[in-house]
Amino acid sequence: MDNGDVSLPERIKGTEKNTSAQSDTKKTKSAKEPKAPKASKASKESKPLPTKERAPNTPAIPLDPNAIFKEGFLKSVFNEKPVKKVVTRFPPEPNGFLHIGHSKAIAINFGFARFHGGVCYLRFDDTNPEAEKDLYFTAIEDIVRWLGFKPVKVTYSSDNFDKLYELAEELIQRDGAYVCHCTDTEIKLQKGGEKGSAGPRYACSHRGRPPGESLEEFRAMKAGKYKPREAFLRMKQDITDGNPQMWDLAAYRILEKPHHRTGDKWRIYPTYDFTHCLCDSFEDISHSLCTTEFQLSRVSYEWLCDAVRVYKPMQREYGRLNITGTVLSKRKILKLVEDGIVHGWDDPRLYTLIALRRRGVPPGAILSFVNELGVSTALTNIQIVRFEQSVRRYLEQTVPRLMLVLDPVPIIIDNLPDDFTEDIELPFSPKDPSFGSHIVPFSKTVYIDRSDFREVDSKDFFRLAPGKSVGLLKVPFPIKATSFDKDESTGLVTVVHATYEKPEEGTAFKKPKTYIQWVGSSLKHNSPIRAEVRIFNPLFKSENPDAAGGGFLKDIKPNSEEIFPNSMIETGLEEVRKGAPWPAEEGEKDVGNQTKGWETVRFQALRVGYFCMDVDSEKGAVVLNRIVSLKEDSGKGV
Numbered sequence: 001m002d003n004g005d006v007s008l009p010e011r012i013k014g015t016e017k018n019t020s021a022q023s024d025t026k027k028t029k030s031a032k033e034p035k036a037p038k039a040s041k042a043s044k045e046s047k048p049l050p051t052k053e054r055a056p057n058t059p060a061i062p063l064d065p066n067a068i069f070k071e072g073f074l075k076s077v078f079n080e081k082p083v084k085k086v087v088t089r090f091p092p093e094p095n096g097f098l099h100i101g102h103s104k105a106i107a108i109n110f111g112f113a114r115f116h117g118g119v120c121y122l123r124f125d126d127t128n129p130e131a132e133k134d135l136y137f138t139a140i141e142d143i144v145r146w147l148g149f150k151p152v153k154v155t156y157s158s159d160n161f162d163k164l165y166e167l168a169e170e171l172i173q174r175d176g177a178y179v180c181h182c183t184d185t186e187i188k189l190q191k192g193g194e195k196g197s198a199g200p201r202y203a204c205s206h207r208g209r210p211p212g213e214s215l216e217e218f219r220a221m222k223a224g225k226y227k228p229r230e231a232f233l234r235m236k237q238d239i240t241d242g243n244p245q246m247w248d249l250a251a252y253r254i255l256e257k258p259h260h261r262t263g264d265k266w267r268i269y270p271t272y273d274f275t276h277c278l279c280d281s282f283e284d285i286s287h288s289l290c291t292t293e294f295q296l297s298r299v300s301y302e303w304l305c306d307a308v309r310v311y312k313p314m315q316r317e318y319g320r321l322n323i324t325g326t327v328l329s330k331r332k333i334l335k336l337v338e339d340g341i342v343h344g345w346d347d348p349r350l351y352t353l354i355a356l357r358r359r360g361v362p363p364g365a366i367l368s369f370v371n372e373l374g375v376s377t378a379l380t381n382i383q384i385v386r387f388e389q390s391v392r393r394y395l396e397q398t399v400p401r402l403m404l405v406l407d408p409v410p411i412i413i414d415n416l417p418d419d420f421t422e423d424i425e426l427p428f429s430p431k432d433p434s435f436g437s438h439i440v441p442f443s444k445t446v447y448i449d450r451s452d453f454r455e456v457d458s459k460d461f462f463r464l465a466p467g468k469s470v471g472l473l474k475v476p477f478p479i480k481a482t483s484f485d486k487d488e489s490t491g492l493v494t495v496v497h498a499t500y501e502k503p504e505e506g507t508a509f510k511k512p513k514t515y516i517q518w519v520g521s522s523l524k525h526n527s528p529i530r531a532e533v534r535i536f537n538p539l540f541k542s543e544n545p546d547a548a549g550g551g552f553l554k555d556i557k558p559n560s561e562e563i564f565p566n567s568m569i570e571t572g573l574e575e576v577r578k579g580a581p582w583p584a585e586e587g588e589k590d591v592g593n594q595t596k597g598w599e600t601v602r603f604q605a606l607r608v609g610y611f612c613m614d615v616d617s618e619k620g621a622v623v624l625n626r627i628v629s630l631k632e633d634s635g636k637g638v
Contacts, residue, residue, distance in 0.1 A: 063368060068375045069115040074108070077287060077316045078116060086118025087286045090151075091276065092140050094124050095131035096330040100351045100366070100387075103147065104321040104380075107370045109289055110149035119152035121283055125276065126158045127269050129259040143353045147363045148586030157275050158261045160282055164270050165222075167278060167308045168233060168251060172215045176307045177251055179217035180206045180234045190239070191247050201239050204248065221254055221268050228254045235274070237303060245300040249273045277301040278310065285313040291320040292377055319378040321370070323387060324543045326351050327552055341556060342539070348625055349539040349560055359536065360599045360612025360627035364585035365394035384538060388628045395602065395610045395627065398583035400428035400435050402572045403473065403517040404605035404624075406533055406564045408447035410521075411464075413479060415499045416444040421522050424474050426572065438572040441522035442475050447568050452516045453496055455484065462514040469501060471515035473606065477502045478512045517606045519568045528568035531622035534614065535562040569605075569622070577601050577613070602627065 068074055078086075090109040092098065098106075113120040122144055126132055141154060157164075171177040182190070182204055193199035209217075214233075221231050233252035241247070251274040258264050277300075280288050288301075295317045305312035327333060328351060336342045336350075345352055348359035356366065369390040373380055403426075422442045428435035448464065457465035464470040469478040479498040487494050503509045519528040539560045542548055548555035581588040581600030588600055601613040609630050614623040 063371050065367065065371060066111075066115050068108075068371055069112060073318060073375045073377065074112060077289070078112075080316075081287060081314050083286045085286065086113050086116040087120070087284050088113040088118065088289060089121040089123045089280065089283060089285055090144065091123045091125045091157075091279075093128070093131075093272075094126055094133070094136040094140060095128065096136060097139055097345050097352045097354050098143050099328045099353060100323050100356065101321045101328060103353060103366050104318075104370050104373075104375075105289075105291070106144055106147055106149065107367055108318065108375060110144070110147075110151075112287065112289060114149075118286070120149070121153055121155050121285075122151035123155045123157065123279060123283070125272065125279075126156050126259070126261065127272065127275050128255070129257040129269070130255055132260060134260060139354060143357070146353075146357065146587040147367060148589075155279075155283065156261060157270075157279050158259060160275075160279055161262060161266060161270070163282065164275060164278060167310075168270070168274070169215060169218065171235070171251070171304075171308055172218060172233075173211050174307065175211050175236065177233055177235050178204075178207055178209050178211075178214040179221065180204050180232045180248075181230060182206070182232075184229070191244065201247065203239050204234065207234075207236060207248070218252070221252070222266075224267055226254055228256060230254070233268075235300075235304065235307075237300065241299075243296050243299050245273075245296045246303065249300060273297065273300060274304065277304050277313070277315075278308070280313045280315075281305055281310045284311065288313045288315040290315065290317055292317040292379070293320065317377065318375050319380055321373070321380045321382065323351050323384060324381055325384045325538055325540055325545070327540075327545055332552060335553070336539075339553070341553075348534070348536045357597075357599055358615065358625070360602055360610070360625055361391055362394065362398070362583060362585060362602065363587050364398075364583065365391045367586065368394050383543065392610065392628050392631070395604065397429075397432065398585075399602045399604055399610065400572075400576050400579075400582065401430070401604045401606055402428075402576065403440070403519055403570045404531075404533070404608050404611070405447050405449045405517065405519050405528075405568045406535075406608065407450040408519070408528075408566065408568045409450050409453055409493055409496060411446050411448055411479065411481075411496045411498050411518075413444050413446070413498050413500045414482070418444055420444050421520075421524070424520075426474055426570075428572070428576075436575075438575050440570045440572065441520040441525040441527050442472070443520045443522050445521040446472065446518045447521070447528060448472075448496075448516055448518050450493070453481070453484075453493060455486075455493065463516055464496070464498075469510070469512050471512040472518045473515050475518075477509055517608075519570050525571055527571045529571060529573055529622060531567045531569050531624050532616075533564040533567040533611070533624045533626070535564070535609075535626045536560065537562070567624070569624070573601075573603075573622070576603050599625075604630075 088109045090106055092102065110120045122141060124137060144151065168177065188194060189199065190202055190204055192201045217231065218233055220226065231254065232250045234248045235251050237246040237248050239247055250271050252268045252270055254267055255269050256267060259266060298315045301315050302312055333345065333350060333352065337344060342349060346354040346358045348355055369387060372390055373382065420443060423439045424442045425437050426440055427437045452463040454461055454465045457468055464481050466481050466483065469480040471478045478501050480501055482497050482499060484496045485494050486492065501509055521527060537560045538557055540552070540555045541557045542555050545552035545555040576582070582602040598613040598615050598617050602610065604610050607630070610627040611624045612627055614625045616623040
């Protein structure tokens, strides 16, 4: 991506023409048909903008990014164990792409350590070689850094395989574990039967084995004597305890699959329940923070640390984040990909973090969203609309504004000369001069959106129609539609003819009720820039796709992706590209010119929505993704 290295400057907008004063001036002459404007003089070149440093942009509603650590649940967690050196970890399984729910876990674990002056590990829980792939390791670390966090070290559970095995043997010798040969059905019966049944619980017949026999069998498992599911190492906990996490959980199982880091060295692999707490111990984790689905696991976590006599971290649980109106399950997303319903795991209609990134959602907006919600032990179910509201607030004052026409219709202004152009200065932000401004050409032919013209006027329509005037944003005077041409085969308007309503000197003009966005046609200015625009709508019809009749695949919403292949955008896009990332926050703030992604080129398209460039733009043509729409009243005239 060739983006240049020029940032949008801080530039105080020059004095604009005082058109409002003209509109208030009383007419001094009777109205006459205005003369056609003369051919313009050679239009002034756009002067290079000053290279002053752009002022940093902040979200529309600034929030204390540390609020969740200063009060509430996370404050009480620290107060419970107020150590000088805080050490946390984010321990994902590298068996899929992270989704929006994981952003909360990342923000909490890394943010908690950072707030208290500590460190956080990124530890890959790579104990299941059957499900792990190299691309997941890379994608997960990339997302963590994109969100603005730097692990003190990237570690792997597999780093500790030798040490874990030694502790497993030690646990057996202390009569704290045994090798079991029961089937899955037998193990379920020992735990009281299928879920929901209330059968009696009882001990496995192998539980009474002498430690020496279990140790011999465990070594036989390692040596290859047994096939998968023929033998397990189980922890000897308390089958009478009311907590299912104490019902002799598996500690090791056989998997005949080479490991991505250890190759063929191991045929047995430790389970999550055996690995997690011990790796926390090895890394001196002070606060092991996880979601409430692991609340019952806290007992077994502490039991195992005590059983093998190692340091015992403090585990505490917070409520996980869930977005309604979509699916987050890896299995279900894979089905959507395999069935061609979405284009891939990064399809912007999904809520994987790589999809949200491609869609253009800034990392700072995601962290701001998590911060807004706060942290407690309650499950947080949030509607998509609330997430989008939060993103919209964040973008509102952190990205520049441009004019984009989705479905262009040419307007030929018949009373302007063929070679007419006028430089129009547009601010990148109407409220913040530090964003600077840029020049766009106003010419005899301009393009407006098809939705801004009607063949037949009506009282409730305030845009362009035959005999009606409308303003073009920042153009000094309005235009009036006089006629139009249609393609009879399609019924679509192909061109609209209009006049430029520049009054004679000394006379006033009637200010139009509405101003619309437009893009001028000028070869000299390389205007317009043509683009394919992708509008993303919710993928599912309901708030709970899983509850839909026939399952989530029956809840797919038609037209969740709309393509506008012939859209046009003004030339300010080039300066916005050079000034990216927008905004320069979190993991995007330090990216070099050659490493910043296309999605960092973000802007508000006036009256249309918030957009970013898509990675498909690297093929040559400009491709834009809508990040979020504008506010609910966005359809009204500006």
